[in-house]
Amino acid sequence: xxxxxxxxxxxxxxxxxxxxxxxxxxxxxxxxxxxxxxxxxxxxxxxxxxxxxxxxxxxxxxxxxxxxxxxxxxxxxxxxxxxxxxxxxxxxxxxxxxxxxxxxxxxxxxxxxxxxxxxxxxxxxx
Amino acid sequence: xxxxxxxxxxxxxxxxxxxxxxxxxxxxxxxxxxxxxxxxxxxxxxxxxxxxxxxxxxxxxxxxxxxxxxxxxxxxxxxxxxxxxxxxxxxxxxxxxxxxxxxxxxxxxxxxxxxxxxxxxxxxxxxxxxxxxxxxxxxxxxxxxxxxxxxxxxxxxxxxxxxxxxxxxxxxxxxxxxxxxxxxxxxxxxxxxxxxxxxxxxxxxxxxxxxxxxxxxxxxxxxxxxxxxxxxxxxxxxxxxxxxxxxxxxxxxxxxxxxxxxxxxxxxxxxxxxxxxxxxxxxxxxxxxxxxxxxxxxxxxxxxxxxxxxxxxxxxxxxxxxxxxxxxxxxxxxxx
Numbered sequence: 001x002x003x004x005x006x007x008x009x010x011x012x013x014x015x016x017x018x019x020x021x022x023x024x025x026x027x028x029x030x031x032x033x034x035x036x037x038x039x040x041x042x043x044x045x046x047x048x049x050x051x052x053x054x055x056x057x058x059x060x061x062x063x064x065x066x067x068x069x070x071x072x073x074x075x076x077x078x079x080x081x082x083x084x085x086x087x088x089x090x091x092x093x094x095x096x097x098x099x100x101x102x103x104x105x106x107x108x109x110x111x112x113x114x115x116x117x118x119x120x121x122x123x124x125x126x
Numbered sequence: 127x128x129x130x131x132x133x134x135x136x137x138x139x140x141x142x143x144x145x146x147x148x149x150x151x152x153x154x155x156x157x158x159x160x161x162x163x164x165x166x167x168x169x170x171x172x173x174x175x176x177x178x179x180x181x182x183x184x185x186x187x188x189x190x191x192x193x194x195x196x197x198x199x200x201x202x203x204x205x206x207x208x209x210x211x212x213x214x215x216x217x218x219x220x221x222x223x224x225x226x227x228x229x230x231x232x233x234x235x236x237x238x239x240x241x242x243x244x245x246x247x248x249x250x251x252x253x254x255x256x257x258x259x260x261x262x263x264x265x266x267x268x269x270x271x272x273x274x275x276x277x278x279x280x281x282x283x284x285x286x287x288x289x290x291x292x293x294x295x296x297x298x299x300x301x302x303x304x305x306x307x308x309x310x311x312x313x314x315x316x317x318x319x320x321x322x323x324x325x326x327x328x329x330x331x332x333x334x335x336x337x338x339x340x341x342x343x344x345x346x347x348x349x350x351x352x353x354x355x356x357x358x359x360x361x362x363x364x365x366x367x368x369x370x371x372x373x374x375x376x377x378x379x380x381x382x383x384x385x386x387x388x389x390x391x392x393x394x395x396x397x398x399x400x401x402x403x404x405x406x407x408x409x410x411x412x413x414x415x416x417x418x419x420x421x422x423x424x425x426x427x428x429x430x431x432x433x434x435x436x437x438x439x440x441x442x443x444x445x446x447x448x449x450x451x452x453x454x455x456x457x458x459x460x461x462x
Contacts, residue, residue: 015191015233019241022195085235109239 005121006030006047010040010066011055020053023110024117037061041069049078051121053113056084056091064091064098071099079120083108183225190216190226194233198244206247213252223257227276230254234280249280259286262293267302274308278315291316298324307336314343319352325366326357332365341372352379359385364394371400375407383410390416391424402433406440414441 007029011017017033024031032047034040038060044052052070056063063082070076082095083104092103102116141152197209217223234245249255258280261273274297277290294316297309313321322340325332332340344350358370359382367389374382387410389401405413421434 013232013236014187015194015229016236018191019195019198019233019237022199106236107234107238107242108236110237110241111239 004028004030005051006032006049007051007053007117008032008034008040008043008047008049009053010034010037010043010058010063012036012058013055019110020113023114027114027118029117035059037063037066040066044070044076044078045074050124051117052078052080053117054080054082056082056095064095067095067098067100079124081113081116081120083113186222186225187229190222190229194226194229194245194248197248198233198241206251210248210251213248213254217252217254217257223254227254227257231276231279246280255280255286259290259293262290262297267300267305270297270305271308274312278312281316287316307339310336311339311343314340315346318347319344319350319354322354325361325369326354328361328363328366331363332369337365337369337372340369341376344373350377352377355379355382356385359389364392364397367392367394367397368400371397371404375404378408380408383408383412386410387413387416390420395430398430399433402437406437409441411441414438417441 005028007024009017009020009024009031010033011020012035014035017035021031021033032043032049034043036059037054040052040054040058041061043049044066052066054063054066061069063084067080067082070078070080079101080099081102081104082100083106084091085106095103101120104113104116141149144152193209193212197206197213200206200209213226217226230245230249234242237245255277258273258276261269261276264270264273274294291313294309294312297305298313300306300309310322310324313324315321352373355370355373358366359374361367361370371386371389373379374386383405386401386405386408389397390405390413392398392401402417405417417434417438421431421438
């Protein structure tokens with residue numbers, strides 16, 4: 001039986017999270033949403049998703065801390081996409097050093113994000 | 127009961143026997159206690175109101191978010207019109223209006239492309255744009271700034287550009303510095319480099335921060351041109367010249383090299399130093415002789431002399447025949 005692909009989306013902007021949830025569920029993905037880093041980590045540990053999409057600037061724990069937790073504590077290789085409004089070179093470099101797979105600057109085109117997600121999931125399945 | 131009355135009488139008698147200062151101190155104790163309890167009471171009320179406000183916001187936010195998402199994802203004209211009418215209706219109330227705007231602004235700063243265009247369409251067609259325009263007429267500078275930011279972030283060619291621009295232009299010379307800075311940015315976002323017309327005759331100082339913000343706003347414009355760059359480079363205002371130099375450097379406007387060479391003799395030190403760096407970066411060899419003349423006849427400080435020599439060396443790309451450099455300063459001689 002084909003297991004549905006699970007995605008965790010984390011951002012403190014509830015409108016964006018709702019939009020992404022709607023679009024991702026339309027594409028057939030099971031989507032769990034979080035409004036802060038701590039909630040994101042809880043969801044990741046609970047659902048063991050196939051992909052994580054997260055903003056960097058979030059309350060309680062930020063996106064980089066979520067990545068650190070996933071890569072170094074959970075030792076998971078799940079693909080991670082980060083996005084941020086403040087896409088400074090340092091933040092981008094630090095994110096890639098921590099082990100993310102892709103980075104998007106806000107504002108981004110939602111369709112572009114969906115294509116990147118599809119490619120990333122295809123790559124990991126091969 | 128009698129005992130309590132006796133005790134109070136005793137305390138009162140003892141109180142009257144004390145000196146004035148001690149009496150005052152004693153009076154302060156119940157006053158402070160009273161103030162403390164009033165404070166706790168007020169904080170509780172305020173906290174309760176905040177909780178109620180959050181609950182109200184949560185309740186309405188979900189509904190308005192759904193309106194917004196339905197609008198941006200539908201392709202049906204009738205559906206769009208229906209939602210625009212709904213938003214127009216709820217925007218009559220100031221609380222709902224500000225919540226709706228908050229949602230649209232937050233989403234528009236996160237998504238671009240088709241969804242962003244639809245958000246702007248909703249903003250204009252639902253009439254929210256009129257409320258932002260009205261904010262420009264407010265006496266409060268921070269309300270004007272809110273209006274400016276809303277209009278520029280959600281700007282779309284809507285036929286009201288001239289009206290909006292007419293309202294923003296006077297703000298460029300407003301006494302409030304923050305509002306002025308926002309007006310500069312708003313003009314750039316609305317009209318591109320044409321919006322920087324005010325620099326042509328700018329008498330005030332354009333701060334470093336304002337220059338950075340303007341440059342960031344310019345970066346977002348595609349196929350950019352600078353028709354007034356020559357005017358800015360020849361301005362008597364050093365901060366305008368410095369801003370123009372940043373533009374020349376970032377956008378590699380090499381066509382202005384002759385103007386840059388002239389700026390070697392500009393009155394302001396910061397401008398001269400910046401120009402020299404740009405001349406070296408662009409490898410403008412025509413600057414070698416003017417730099418030499420500056421070094422031999424006009425430069426006084428040894429820092430300036432060293433900079434000039436460094437620039438000449440870089441431009442010539444070979445060790446300069448230094449016979450004879452008449453130089454008393456040993457540090458400069460060593461550098462040469």
